[in-house]
Amino acid sequence: MMLGNLQPGEIVGELRAAGIRLRIGPFHINVRSEDALFASTFGLLYADFPLLATNEPAEFRIELDHPKGIRRWWRPQVRFLLDDSQPFEPFPKSHAMPLFEWGFNWCIYEHIHEFLIMHAAALEWGGRALIMPAPPGSGKSTLCAALTHSGWRLLSDEFALIRKPDSKIVPIPRPIGLKEHSIELIRGIAPSARFGPVFSDTRKGSVAHLKPPTDAVSGAEVVAAPAWLVFPRYEAGTRTTLQPLGKASAFVRASNNCFNYGALRKTGFTLLSAVIDECDCYELRFGDLNQALDQLKPLSENLRRVA
Amino acid sequence: MNTAPWFTRHPLLRILRSPGDVAQLSVPELEELICQARQERLGGHLWHVLEANSLLQSLHPVVRRQLWSGFLEAEYHRQRILWEADRIHWALRDLGLSIILLKGGAYAAANLDIAKGRFVRDLDVLLPKECLSAAEKTLIEAGWEHVVLDDYDQRYYRLWSHELPPLVHPDRRTELDLHHAIVPRSSYRRLDMLSLHASAIVIDTRGTKVLAPLDMTLHCAAHLFQTGEIRGGLRDLVDFAALVRQFSSQPAFQENLVPRALQLGLGRPLYYALRYATRLLNAGIPEPLMHASEAARPSPLVLAFMDFAIPQALLRSSAHNESWLVRFGHVSLYIRSHWLRMPPLPLAMHIARKSLRRWKFRESNA
Numbered sequence: 205m206m207l208g209n210l211q212p213g214e215i216v217g218e219l220r221a222a223g224i225r226l227r228i229g230p231f232h233i234n235v236r237s238e239d240a241l242f243a244s245t246f247g248l249l250y251a252d253f254p255l256l257a258t259n260e261p262a263e264f265r266i267e268l269d270h271p272k273g274i275r276r277w278w279r280p281q282v283r284f285l286l287d288d289s290q291p292f293e294p295f296p297k298s299h300a301m302p303l304f305e306w307g308f309n310w311c312i313y314e315h316i317h318e319f320l321i322m323h324a325a326a327l328e329w330g331g332r333a334l335i336m337p338a339p340p341g342s343g344k345s346t347l348c349a350a351l352t353h354s355g356w357r358l359l360s361d362e363f364a365l366i367r368k369p370d371s372k373i374v375p376i377p378r379p380i381g382l383k384e385h386s387i388e389l390i391r392g393i394a395p396s397a398r399f400g401p402v403f404s405d406t407r408k409g410s411v412a413h414l415k416p417p418t419d420a421v422s423g424a425e426v427v428a429a430p431a432w433l434v435f436p437r438y439e440a441g442t443r444t445t446l447q448p449l450g451k452a453s454a455f456v457r458a459s460n461n462c463f464n465y466g467a468l469r470k471t472g473f474t475l476l477s478a479v480i481d482e483c484d485c486y487e488l489r490f491g492d493l494n495q496a497l498d499q500l501k502p503l504s505e506n507l508r509r510v511a
Numbered sequence: 512m513n514t515a516p517w518f519t520r521h522p523l524l525r526i527l528r529s530p531g532d533v534a535q536l537s538v539p540e541l542e543e544l545i546c547q548a549r550q551e552r553l554g555g556h557l558w559h560v561l562e563a564n565s566l567l568q569s570l571h572p573v574v575r576r577q578l579w580s581g582f583l584e585a586e587y588h589r590q591r592i593l594w595e596a597d598r599i600h601w602a603l604r605d606l607g608l609s610i611i612l613l614k615g616g617a618y619a620a621a622n623l624d625i626a627k628g629r630f631v632r633d634l635d636v637l638l639p640k641e642c643l644s645a646a647e648k649t650l651i652e653a654g655w656e657h658v659v660l661d662d663y664d665q666r667y668y669r670l671w672s673h674e675l676p677p678l679v680h681p682d683r684r685t686e687l688d689l690h691h692a693i694v695p696r697s698s699y700r701r702l703d704m705l706s707l708h709a710s711a712i713v714i715d716t717r718g719t720k721v722l723a724p725l726d727m728t729l730h731c732a733a734h735l736f737q738t739g740e741i742r743g744g745l746r747d748l749v750d751f752a753a754l755v756r757q758f759s760s761q762p763a764f765q766e767n768l769v770p771r772a773l774q775l776g777l778g779r780p781l782y783y784a785l786r787y788a789t790r791l792l793n794a795g796i797p798e799p800l801m802h803a804s805e806a807a808r809p810s811p812l813v814l815a816f817m818d819f820a821i822p823q824a825l826l827r828s829s830a831h832n833e834s835w836l837v838r839f840g841h842v843s844l845y846i847r848s849h850w851l852r853m854p855p856l857p858l859a860m861h862i863a864r865k866s867l868r869r870w871k872f873r874e875s876n877a
């Protein structure tokens with residue numbers, strides 16, 4: 205049973221009562237909220253995700269609530285709570301969805317060491333994974349959204365979850381957060397794409413979430429073997445180039461994009477080494493999205509046969 | 512009729528008391544267990560306990576990965592703390608100091624049973640008071656920095672606390688607390704720091720020291736019941752129970768614990784630690800030790816209050832509704848923790864100032 209099988213009224217009701225329990229990639233969450241806008245956005249963006257069975261425990265109990273007292277009327281806010289504690293400052297009340305996405309990211313990189321977790325977008329073609337590690341502002345999400353709508357399967361916009369012991373990528377195909385001009389850009393490329401509402405004036409500017417394709421969500425248990433490691437960097441006006449990158453340099457840069465490379469110690473090194481061994485590594489500098497897509501096309505076309 | 516106290520149904524406590532019960536927990540109880548273990552930073556310890564009892568296989572994979580993640584986190588921080596201790600040694604090598612590691616850092620360096628899977632965030636170091644400013648100066652020259660604090664906080668630490676304002680090295684970001692005493696100013700006049708230094712034990716070839724078993728155990732009790740805020744201190748109680756268990760095999764530890772506590776003026780915190788380790792954790796404290804600690808028992812009224820408030824404070828739980836009585840308990844313990852640190856007038860001014868600042872901070876972040 206999927207979240208989308210519930211009536212909108214039921215979603216609102218469940219979110220207000222004990223919470224909605226979902227499987228999102230490999231993770232089990234329980235989310236509560238009294239916010240009607242959050243309920244409708246969540247219901248839209250997460251419609252294809254499966255509800256947990258009653259015998260499956262949720263590991264993250266997330267609550268989005270509204271501070272009481274004067275805050276009820278004056279500049280109302282929304283708080284993110286995990287285990288009843290509040291890891292960061294509240295957002296304005298209408299920004300519950302961006303806060304949820306941000307907070308859930310935090311839950312994963314702060315509390316999960318089952319995987320080596322790389323801050324990267326990841327997509328699949330023919331069973332092979334393209335991993336694009338990058339800091340915020342590098343155009344990673346825009347590129348990821350565009351590839352998602354040009355034949356690649358979305359594995360994740362935010363985290364490459366590298367599993368033990370075979371270094372395969374475990375999908376966590378969540379909504380893709382797009383900022384500012386990227387929103388219109390992706391609407392232009394993919395008219396059929398479904399978006400949640402645009403949230404203006406978040407701490408990252410305007411943000412809207414792109415609903416992950418149904419196929420990507422229903423394929424969330426199908427892992428992919430790393431094949432390409434591409435470090436994207438968007439610079440307005442720059443000429444688009446895809447340059448091969450040495451493995452040593454790729455290793456160092458990839459490790460700097462991992463949240464828990466240190467915490468996993470030797471396991472982290474072993475997993476990342478295997479990823480680097482398996483991947484062709486590149487640096488992608490781009491000033492134009494379509495040119496970037498053209499540069500990446502040969503990767504999937506020259507796909508080596510999987511043994 | 513169910514006459515067991517409410518806290519025996521607290522999932523984390525239940526598994527700490529009797530690990531084998533883990534297979535009997537319902538799904539909502541397992542969820543509580545994950546949540547409580549994460550909140551109290553006891554996931555790594557729990558992983559270790561369940562592993563030692565071969566109980567991991569029966570766990571749902573989701574529960575297992577949460578505890579495993581807590582364990583890895585703890586082991587990583589343990590390594591960081593030991594490395595930080597190494598760097599401090601290096602930086603202070605010319606001062607010829609006796610460097611005593613405290614709490615988590617000491618458990619890790621001495622490789623005590625409790626160190627396995629125990630989360631440790633900060634490195635706590637005890638130095639002779641007269642060496643403190645030289646050590647601080649040397650560390651700052653070697654690259655350590657004060658964690659950004661305003662003038663008021665700097666003054667507060669130096670005037671009222673038993674430790675300096677925390678330092679970090681920017682390359683590693685591990686917080687370092689330099690202590691000159693193990694209890695706050697208003698209580699330490701009675702505490703003979705020289706005798707702690709004299710009986711400290713060297714644990715490696717560089718001369719790193721940890722407190723002697725008696726003093727280490729008493730410091731743990733004092734940290735929980737004399738200096739800290741108690742709320743959120745379940746981990747300290749788990750430490751205390753483990754230290755008593757491990758050291759009880761040493762000759763004369765049990766006989767000497769209470770006399771040493773009385774000598775250092777720490778009889779009361781020891782009494783509380785023994786009492787609540789027994790009540791909450793079923794810690795198996797030997798009867799003669801419990802009996803001897805009665806010498807430091809508080810008045811019946813105080814004890815009745817503590818019996819009510821301490822379990823509430825140690826076991827934060829969302830399932831347990833906070834009545835006004837419980838909140839009264841929390842506030843009283845909070846005031847008590849400050850009361851032990853400062854005289855009344857500075858205390859009132861301090862609390863007023865902190866509240867005002869917290870309010871301003873919230874408004875500026877709105």
